[in-house]
Amino acid sequence: MKLFPFGHVTHPDWRMAVALVVAQLRGRMAQAGYATAPGLGLVYFSDAFARHAPQLLEALQDEFPQISDWSGSVAVGVMASHAEYLNEPALSVMLLELPPQSYRLFSGIAPLPMGHDSPWERALVHADAGLPDLGELLEELAERTRASSVLGGLSSEAIAPLQLAWSKALGPSHSGVLRGGLSGLAFSPEAGVVQALTQGCQVMGARMRITAMQGHVVLELDGRPALDVLEELMLVRLDADPERATRAMRHIHAALEPHAPESPMHAGQLGADARVVPLVGVDMASRGIVLSEAAQPQHYLCFCQRNLSAARADLLRMCAELRESLSPVEADTGEPVSGHALTADVAASRGIAGAVYISCAARGASYFGAPGAELELIHHVLGDIPLLGFFSQGEIAGQQLHRYAGALMLFTQPA
Helix, strand or coil: CCECCEEEEECCCHHHHHHHHHHHHHHHHCCCCECCCCCEEEEEEEHHHHHHHHHHHHHHHHHCCCCCEEEEEEECEEEECCEEEECCCEEEEEEECCCHHHEEEECCCCCCCCCCCCCCCEEEEEECCCCCCHHHHHHHHHHCCCCCEEEEEECCCCCCCEEEEEEHHHCCCCCCEEECCEEEEEECHHHCEEEEEEECEEEEEEEEEEEEEECCEEEEECCEEHHHHHHHHHCCCCCCCHHHHHHHHCCEEEEEECCCCCCCCCCCCCCCCCEEEEEEEEECCCCEEEECCCCCCCCEEEEEEECHHHHHHHHHHHHHHHHHHCCCCECCCCCECCHHHCCHHHHHHHCEEEEEEEEECCCHHHHHCCCCHHHHHHHHHHCCCCEEEEEECCEEEECEEECCEEEEEEEECCC
16 A cells, blocks of 8 residues: 555635645655555545535546545645645645545445445545434444444535535536535445544543433432532632633533443543533523533533643544554664654555544644644654545544544555
C-alpha cells in the first residue's frame, strides 16, 4: 500500500481552487512512494463552494477519469496535512488506492445491503444534522457492518447539507450531489481500516447511575437530587450565589454512558462509550438538571469540563494507542523510532497510507491555540502521514453522535 496523494487550498474562486488542488495531486502522484493508480476520491469543501458543488465534482471527474467513485461533504471548515481552513473558501481532496472489492459507496439511493454475510466491517459516514431520526439511522447503518461501528461527522448547514456520492456503477444520469440524508463509504477488512475517538473533557467527580429522570431532566443520581451533586462539584449553591453558580455551569457538561467500563477510569479520562452533551439548565423545583437531549434511566452520568490540557493529552493517547496497534518500526539501531522522528517514509513503512480526521468546529485553532496545532499533535505521534478531514457540527463514532470530539480513521497496510 502506497501513500495516498492529497491536495488542499484556500481560494475565493472554486475553479482556481480545483486547478491548484489538481496540480498538487498530480505532483504527489509523480513522487516515489505515492499511489499512482487510485480509484477512489474523497472530497471536502467549505460552504463558500456549496453552490458550485456539481461543477466542482464534474471538474474533478474530468481531471481524473480513472476514479470510479467519489465521496465527500460540505463543511464549515476543512483540513489537510498540517493545515486547517475554518470559515474560509477551501477545498481538500485525497485519492485512495484500495482494492476495488475492499470498499463500497453508499447513499440514500444506493444503501448498504443488510445481511450476516456482509463483507463490510467499518464505514465512514457523512450525515445531515437536521435528520429527525439520525440516531436510529446510525444504529441501522452500524448493524450493516460486521464491527457494528461507523465513524464520521455532520455536514454543514450554513447553505445546505450537501454530500458527494458518485459512482460509475450508478450510471451517467446521477449527478452525485445529494442534499441531506446519509452517505459515505463502507470498508472490508482488506482496506485495513482502524479508527478511534478522542474527547477533550476533564472528568469532575465520580460516575453515577441515573436513578430518576423525566424527559431531558435528570432528577436523581445514585438516589440523590442531581442538582445537589452538581452544586457540590461547583462548590457553590445556586440559591446562595446565583451569578457565580450560573457562570460555573456554562463550562460544565454531562458525559453519558450506557454501562460502567470493565476497567477503572483513568484519572480525567472518559470511557470509550461516553457521549458528552451540554448542560442547558436546572429545575429548581425538582432539584434536577436539564440536558440538551434525553438520557436513559439506569445509564451512567459524570460531569465534565472542556479542558485544553485534557484535550491534548487524550488526543496524544488516542494516536499513541493507534500507533502501538500497528507493526512497530525499528530504526537502524534496533530501537523503536520516537514519535517526533516519524517522517513520511517511516509512516509509510509502518503501513499508514492515509488518514481521515473529523474534528468539532469548537476545537481547531480557536481551542488549541494556533492554526494546525491540533493536527500537529497527530503528526507528532503518527508521522507526516497524508491526512484529510473536516470540521463538523457533531462527530459520529460507534453508533453515537458526540460533541467536542475528534474522530480519526487510518488506512493501514495489513500486517
